[in-house]
Amino acid sequence: MDGNNSATAGDAMSVYVDSAIHALRGRLMCHMFSPDLDALHAMARRIGIEQRWFQDPLTMAVSWPHYDLDQTRRAVAVELGAVICDRYQTVAMAAIIQGRPDKLRRIRALADPGRAFTPARHVPEWLAEQGFAQAWDW
Structure with a gap:
């Protein structure tokens, strides 16, 4: 790291x-x-x-x-x-944990795209199931 x-x-x-x-x-x-x-x-x-x-x-x-x-x-x-995690990443992870893709979409619009962040191993699969691209930039 x-x-x-x-x-x-x-x-x-x-x-x-x-x-x-x-x-x-x-x-x-x-x-x-x-x-x-x-x-x-x-x-x-x-x-x-x-x-x-x-x-x-x-x-x-x-x-x-x-x-x-x-x-x-x-x-x-x-x-x-x-x-x-910064505040956006924290709220994004809370949305993932809560199973709230609607909240996640709003957070992504606010978050700083330049932040490096890797979510938990199973999150990309969950995001794909929710209609997000696998290579979602945090």
Whole structure:
């Protein structure tokens, strides 16, 4: 990976952390997420996060599945291969996770086409099924 933490096509990653940093109980927090819940939970275990902290839209009032991370665990996740996403990439991944191609089309119109980003391995197939080109530039 390069200094911008972008992945090449051959290095497709499946776990992501966002660049949104929010204060929560005196700590700076962000989100860790993936369309692949097994990969997400595996990364959580690797960085020392308990699965009971998983934010599950099936059981909680949240819009997408994720973990909240403090900055220390975010740094470890990135060292272990998590991909840093900007706000458009994060919202695009949330739309993919939610199965919302309509939302994804609107986001693509707003996103910076110059950003290097590789989605999870199964995302190109899902995008093709939804009518998007396989070589969709993020």
